[in-house]
Amino acid sequence: MSKNDKDIWFPAMKYGSGWGLPVTWQGWIVFLSYIVLAIIGVLFIKRSPWLVIPFIIYIFVLTGMLLFICWKKGEKSELRWGKKL
Incomplete structure (x- = not known):
């Protein structure tokens, strides 16, 4: 782990x-x-079915923000397969 557990x-x-x-x-x-x-x-x-495209954009932006926060405040993301030997 490269960061402190508190971080x-x-x-x-x-x-x-x-x-x-x-x-x-x-x-x-x-x-x-x-x-x-x-x-x-x-x-x-x-309420307004014609808002499908803005909704998709909204979800993409919202998910991007969540991924950015996970990237900044989470452990390094890499492909893992169980515990390291």
Whole structure:
């Protein structure tokens, strides 16, 4: 691990690439905010079906922001397959 445990909000996945569920309260706030904002976007799309393209752009931007935060506050993401020997 290259960062202190206190600095890591999102640990790397044990298998595969990417990050797992948050391990700090800050990470949980970010993760739950992402979920709530996505649900709000879905509620708007239900009211106006012609907002499909703006909704897709909204989700892409929202996901990009989440990935950026995971990249900055998470462990180094690399392809892993269990524990290192």
